[in-house]
Amino acid sequence: MLHRQSLAAVAAGILLAAGIGATIPAGASTDRSRATTPPSTSLVVNARWGGHPSFDRLVVDVRGAMPPVTVTPVGALHYDGSGERVPLKGKYFLEIRFSPAAAHDDSGRSVYQGPRLLKISLPMLKGVALTGDFEGVVTIGAAFDTKPTYKTFTLHSPERFVLDINHPVGCRA
Numbered sequence: 536m537l538h539r540q541s542l543a544a545v546a547a548g549i550l551l552a553a554g555i556g557a558t559i560p561a562g563a564s565t566d567r568s569r570a571t572t573p574p575s576t577s578l579v580v581n582a583r584w585g586g587h588p589s590f591d592r593l594v595v596d597v598r599g600a601m602p603p604v605t606v607t608p609v610g611a612l613h614y615d616g617s618g619e620r621v622p623l624k625g626k627y628f629l630e631i632r633f634s635p636a637a638a639h640d641d642s643g644r645s646v647y648q649g650p651r652l653l654k655i656s657l658p659m660l661k662g663v664a665l666t667g668d669f670e671g672v673v674t675i676g677a678a679f680d681t682k683p684t685y686k687t688f689t690l691h692s693p694e695r696f697v698l699d700i701n702h703p704v705g706c707r708a
Contacts, residue, residue: 577602577636577694579673582649582663590699591660593677595631597694598646602636604696606687612676615667621652623662625678629685630666631698633675638668647673658702659683 581596607630612621638647645668652664662678677683677698684701 575599576671577633578640578646579633579636579638579668579675580646580648582665582675584655584657584660584663586657589703590701591657593631593660593663593698593700595633595649595675595696595698597633597636597696599694601689601691601694601696602633604687604689605632605634606630606685606698607632609676612664612666612678615669615672615674621664621666621676623652623654623664623676623678625661625680627679627682629677629679629683629698631675631677631696633673633696635671636673637671638665638673659700 577597577599579595580598582593583596584591584593586592609628609630612623612628612630613619614621639645647665647668649665650663652662654662659679659681660677661680662676664676664678665673666676667674677700679700686699688697688699689695690697
């Protein structure tokens with residue numbers, strides 16, 4: 536009889552251990568000291584501009600790591616979601632796309648402090664607009680009267696995306 540009770544206790548222990556083991560995914564670590572938090576979303580928080588003797592500059596401030604950025608010449612600027620045309624005058628436009636990124640916090644409140652739609656009177660840069668903050672993509676549009684020649688780069692501490700647009704030396708607004 537004692538042998539049967541011991542055998543039943545061992546079997547129960549094996550089943551209990553197997554049941555607990557089944558709840559931990561294969562390859563998962565139970566060591567909490569090595570757990571990492573998921574990276575937070577990069578936040579686009581501002582856009583600003585300035586005129587220089589041979590170029591105009593547009594700077595976009597980012598909180599967090601700089602996400603991938605693309606700059607694309609487009610025929611017109613459109614608001615993401617609605618598809619409505621952005622009312623900036625110009626003949627040439629650039630769409631600056633940050634992805635993955637957001638211009639709002641986890642509660643849905645805007646963190647973007649830059650212009651939503653603004654006419655600018657620099658030699659090349661004629662307007663800037665926040666055109667989208669939708670599904671992990673933030674887009675900013677820039678308007679020009681003449682075809683822009685530009686270069687882009689990033690600066691760090693704090694994170695900034697820079698778009699320099701060339702214009703003739705001595706050009707005045």
